[in-house]
Amino acid sequence: MEAVTVIIETPKGSGQKYDYDLRTGKMKLKKVMPLGLVFPFDFGFIPGTVGGDGDPLDVLVVSEVSAFAGCAVDCRIIGAFKVVQQEHNGKPVRNDRLIGVPEVSQRYADVSSLGDLSKTIVEQAIAFFTSYNQQGGKKFSVLEKLGAGKAFQLIEKSRKDLPMDRLVEIFLPLRDGNGEVFPKQLYDGIRVELTTKFGGLTEYSRNPAKGFWKPDEGTAEQDELLVFEVMCSETDTEFWSKLKLRLLKLFKQDSLIIRCSKIELLCCCVFGALGFFHQRQD
Template identity: 50%
Template sequence: MEKEQLITVLVESPKGYRQKFDFEPGSGRMKLSKLLPEGLMFPFDFGMIPDTKGEDGDPLDVIVLSESGTFPGCLLDCRLIGALTAEQTERDGQQMRNDRFIGVSAVSRQFEEVKTLADLPEDILTQTEAFFENYNRQAGKRFRVLERLEADAAKQLLWKN
């Protein structure tokens, strides 16, 4: 049996938080960058994949499914189960790709059988997409999901970056 390949994720904003933190490479610390509006919070741990770079110049974004949240700056081993390819329109009208990778914490019990997006209940994916759309709308941006990628295609996209 082939050993499962894991990626390391740096959590910036944990599940249930309204605070959006960003990792600052220069200081090696987390910095509070914004507060989400009342009633809007991260549905799962949200962070980045270190040593990667997306079209926006930032490390690639990842949301990590698990039954509990962690804390800002926590490193997690995750298996990549898919991705949402997305187009983001900034306040100034500039458009760029800003994909969201989807992982499952290697220590999760609730999601331990989830290996690909097809294994997830549809409402988790729909609500996650709606969160990113609403989160960006609140910031004056537009976020549009282009495609859902299953695990193998998401891995190819990740290694391309």
């Protein structure tokens, strides 16, 4: 199974709980825990996932070292605690805890499942989460201990449950600087790559968009464009940056536009049928 990137929020040994603040993009102090209660290992989340509580999936990172808040750690997932958490209002909520081991760990290099960990570590982790939730007036109940395979299935499902509210548009030229049409195979490869990664793709090829630009001489020219659109749940800046660099070389361009817009779904009735359209917020 592939490694997943975990963003550490609260370091090992910390008596304070930190959360990542989406609004500011910074770590925020959430609470100070009672004297003697500290995190047994680094605690964080997997970006691009959503759990039963509406937040990204939580991960306890078992390691011989302590990272820092905001540190990104590549981990192999070795298992999970399938959890029901009773909130203040008595409503039960699924809030599973995954267990990961850093790829660079030496002490836990041979650990690939919960069974490879000592019984003490597993019991202490459950005891910590139970005590932590009791302090917050919540009840923490482990329904089942999952192996690595089922734990990874939780991650895959959580990614599918994310709202697809990002529209990414890739503007590609149809002709080179000499007016020659680019080979169809170039677009076929990009089409397959994007469809495989995002599960679908929309393209505008019959009526290409017209882009106008003025070179230094002051004369206006027309550039035919092919537009690919994909929908996704989050903007993977690293992926799009690397793709843009490849496309610039592939099409021998000095510049190329990849634009991301936030989609707001609006409901409307059309001739008695329920329809949807999207409004982009650039």
